[in-house]
Amino acid sequence: MPDAPFRRLALIGIGLIGSSLARAAKEKGGIADEVVATARSAATRDTVRRLGIVDRVEDTAAAAVAGADCVMLCAPVGAFADIAAAIAPHLARDAVLTDVGSTKGSVIRDVGPYVPDHAHFVPGHPIAGTEHSGPEAGFATLFEGRYAILTPPPGTDEAAVAKVATLWRNAGSMVEIMEPQHHDKVFAIVSHLPHLIAFTICGTADDLEEESRQAVLRFAASGFRDFTRIAASDPEMWRDVFLNNREALLEMAQRFTEDMTAMARAVRWGDASYIEDKIARGRRIRRRLIELRQA
Template structure:
């Protein structure tokens, strides 16, 4: 999506957008906003790390860069929290009291029930809150990791609260559509169960498999690293993800993750039995179902 000088100008979603935490997700939003000019007229990046602030300034992806959460929140009509899920409540506690009446708070956390619970004590009746989760990313982090097309044709899941402000939901949904994302609305509970199987469990397995490989005897371990095949390399790409972010995800969505892990463990044990007893039909069925899911992802433009 790029601006076309021959077509009418598109009114930005917001006048001032404050992105708190310009890492992979936050800096990608800022880059998209810079590229299209349709997200906000003014961009504020908030980062507590002075080195990252300097880098964001050098990259030129925001009009103003600051470490002052309250000041940025007071200037914006939309505040987007792009910090690790474990820090959402603490940052919201600083941002919300400073926000303008009528402004919108949103977040990009990959768990929703825990984030909503952390933010809820600080919510105000005159500030709408729209929880969101753009399901896009790479194994890289920091301001340099972002790119304007990160969300292109990826899903952004928006979750509804009992007292949801429909107009605020529409505005945040439109922002993500202008980022290139496909959007869907669901309850926080359903979101967390879905993400436990499609995102959180795969990461948990990748970290665990790489840990198992690292614990092997020295000779075998060196061969694993020397002769790693494509399947193992795929696991290592996922396992290279930010450890603090994923620690917070695992702990904040523990119930749904443990439920899915238990179901996976049962299926893994069933596969082990099939291999032990030579149950070819069971093994082939599992492989075929995996192939079918892969084909569906390709057809749905998610692979």
């Protein structure tokens, strides 16, 4: 097992992402010598104890962070401000505070002000996940071959950034440094807007009268099904993502809606070449993804 960059890692929230990292720490090593966790509900804390995937489960975030040299927020991003307020007084000297939240501007806004001078704040986002949630859904290989993005504010201690990068590399990820604004814009289009669309079209289908709704379920394989897979994700997590990447998401949703309107207009007026051009662009992007082995 590779040397771990941290002695004790505290996971605040331990669902799909947190439990996958805990499992990686045990099975692959190179993450932290000891892993402590807490979750909001007693039920989840009991599940985690039963699963035996961490060394210790604490009832409060304050207790979990005591003595930890790395604290990782693994709850929905909407909970980060309250969690930061609760843990700030208990952070050890030179502790590294990081997170796995899907939005980065909001995390810097919500958590940054609470970080004491004696700690280091390294926001992060592992680009890995499934449509399942909770600690039983996690697995040790989730981060293998996937990107992990870090968005450290200017002036962040370089040693702290390097340690968080080592943690993710040892979990199997490729680490990238990005500006938080660029991160939020890119993920608005590659992830947040597709999820918003998927949830929306499920609602559109659900509003049809009964007979059509039955047929939708029956013939879903024709394309709709691919949208429902990504619409199966956790409501609380996605609500928080949408509300915490509001500006970039609304900007992309606006562009998309304009493009949908133009496409519908081309269908209405029989503008075949406009439609063909859009379809051809879709294929081109698909081909590039295949070339880049991201398909």
